[in-house]
Amino acid sequence: MSGLMVEALAVRYGSGRHALAAVDRASLAVADGQTHGLVGESGSGKSSLARGIVGLAHTAAGRVLLDGADLTNARGARARTLRRGVQIVFQNPRGSLNPRMTVGEIVAEAILVHRPAVRAGDREAAVAALLELVGLGAAAAERFPHQLSGGQGQRVAIARALATEARFVILDEVTSALDVSVQANILNLLRRLQRERGLGFLFISHDLAVVRYMSDVVSVMYLGRIVETGPVATLFTDPRHPYTRTLMEAVPRVAMPTGRTLRLAGEIPDPRFPPPGCRFHTRCPLASRDAALMARCRSVEPPSVRLTERHVVHCHAAG
């Protein structure tokens, strides 16, 4: 049972009538040395799922397993030790690096927490090695976060995540705040680190081209649910869920615009009041053409249809 498994995880904010089910029974698996992409629009629950996995958001149901060990139900010191194996890098280094600590202190803290017995001198050497690893150079240790560019800040956040010797890293929109040429540097760095250290990534982004470039497997989220999961090649050439299809066609391409077959109408509904049945039925181009299908989509939750061993879609019209 190697790898990071997420089983039917639910993340809920608030309680009672105002409860917001940000993530509803989401399951996915990140294998060692692989990248699992996660796409979806804002409000689809991508970041809530990420926060649920690392224990920053309260999980109402489901489990997160790291090599078979249950992270969600562990408590105390054991939970902290286990959780160190899954780290997270956020979108904006301006917010994720403590402005009152130097880069060296930020990375050293992660080592201190992970291996308290390490002597100060060795810790300093380890910090220097980590900073070299992410392409910053040991001299960066003396700087404060505000003295770094966005790309450099993101490298520090990556070094911090690796300081605990984590094998899985959740990358939550890590290049969204960066310029494209800087983005290329960070993406190359992540792929190199993955190759060298066998890291598993959960790569969250709204940029489909970047997700395609980085991922081996991709899941698509809509209103808190994963609607389709499949190998990257399949998902980009033969998407089966109508939402995935509209998403793929909305990608701005660096090529001449082509004719479009499926267009997405309307806006993402209020997640506090998700539509019954299939959550996508209010915008679904397939259901809107077919009254009988629509009747089913409106009332019955779509089943999980396994098209191939690794390609799963939740849709009444699939299969």
Place this chain on the structure above:
Amino acid sequence: MSRRRRSPTLQTARPFFRAASAWPAAAVLGLLLCLVVAGPELWGAAALKTSIMRSGEGPSADFLLGTDRLGRDLLARTVTASRLSLGLALAATAIAGVLGVSLGITIAFATPRLQAAGLRLIEVLLGFPGILLAIFVTAIIGPGVESSVLAIGIAFSPEFARLASTLALSVGGRDYIAAARVLGVGRVRLLRRHVLPNIAETLTIAVFSTTGAALIAISSLSFLGLGVQPPRFDWGRMLVEGVESFYATPIAALAPATMIATTGLALGFFGEALARAMNPLLWSSADASEADRESGNAAGVTTAARPDLTLSDGTPPLLDVDGLTVTFPAPRGDVVAVDNIDFRLAEREIVGIVGESGSGKTQTALAISRLVSYPGRVAARRLTLAGRDLLAADARALDRFLGTRLALVFQDPMSSLNPALSIGTQVAEPAVVHQRMRRDAALLRAGERMGEVHIPRPEDRLAQYPHEFSGGMQQRAMIAMGLMNDPALIVADEPTTALDVTIQAQVIEVLREINRRHRTAILLISHNIGVIAGICSRVLVMYAGRIVEDVSLATLLVGPAHPYTRALMASVPDVAADREQPLQTIAGQPPDPGRLPQGCVFAPRCDLVRARCRTDAPPLVALAPRHRVACWVAHEPAP
């Protein structure tokens, strides 16, 4: 990037004394400190020496401030009282701070239910005036020095608790706290390293201003007879005694009152300056400003030859920009955000500007709209829209002209819309203001325009408010607003950056339809080459304030000529990118606006650099019809 390393003390001292009020505050507090230390030793005896013969005297050579009713030297007493007065104030503040901050932070990190209860409790406690609370406490435990200090400490603690809980709650939501939690950083360390340092700045100010307030409060208690009891005396006690004979010898009350006021003010100013000094963001202003600079060139103006680009159909250009320069004065010399650029836009044309942060693309848009913010300066040899000079002095007529002929769409629609006004009022406003249209007619047109940008049921939506619109709908409402006066040009600055891909596609589609239906030209600024490629026919590529390439979309996609454009295009993964290959990157970083290279601004990062590139700036000249490039290498004859 070079970094100067200074000693921490020096780093802290500099911003401290940069605050104008720091010097006098430090001087006053330094003097007070001397009095606290030495005062009672030097003047203690004189302060207690009574001489009935000389009671109630005014200032004289013997007694600089005169004497009190018992003939004691007022100056000696005032000086001697400083130790007790300040000591009590500091003790009370320490009690208030420790009690309040612990309570506040405990509440901030409690379970949601406890947290709500705790915050409510603080609100209730804050409802009582502090001094009343203090009187209440002294009434219970009896008057005296200790009880009044305790009373003031308790009375002032809710203020600290509220401040600490508010600050800790806001810091608690930051990603660096989240990252530390994921690392498994323990509770104590989390507080000590991540929470406290980030709220210390505001708490420091509070400590100093509270010390001032505690000084006054304890003096008030003494004044009421609840605090310091004779024969001990603090400034408050002296005030009581002085007021009794205020009309005969006002100085007896004024001396301690002045000390209380001066000390309070000095403490406040000192605290503020100290808080500034504790913030590393202010240690070196040069470093801080470097992070969010607008790039530019301080090295002077390049001599780009004006290419002869008469529009093919012989019509005058809609937008004609020649030699446009935008500069911002800076201590190290002017920062040139836009450096002598020129381009033209024909009617109906959709042109994109791509470039990374600091390339000057936004300042170009703002300059065309005459919206460059103070103290920026706009200069150009020619800047005309539909034949009208946009550099003309008549600001009112120009506003009116731009108000009807030019529409602007910004990145964040929520901050462009007024949350307190209905969508209909805002969309209709341009027609009401610039065309003097009647309100009902303007609303009717607003409804039509909102229909054009595919806002469903526009008539019903006119009465709604911005928060009832999603991000994509707000952006389309902004476009509808821009269309009210049938503009000739829409300048859209990153209009889809804040939007999701499917919504992004809808907004781009709307812009394309408007272009087709109303013949409106569009200048679209974006860092997203995909968005640009989806709609533009021509693209201007900007780097470090200059246009490096002016190229048709087709050529951009298959064979751009400038090395920067080529590197930029290769660094973007697109849905057809080869997943096995690493992405191409551009070595180095964009140039520092203060140390811009001589010659070509891209030369330091360019693979093809020649000797000439480092000395002479290449002009933006035609390489082929409808294709201009600012690069010496691109213009070399093919081998």
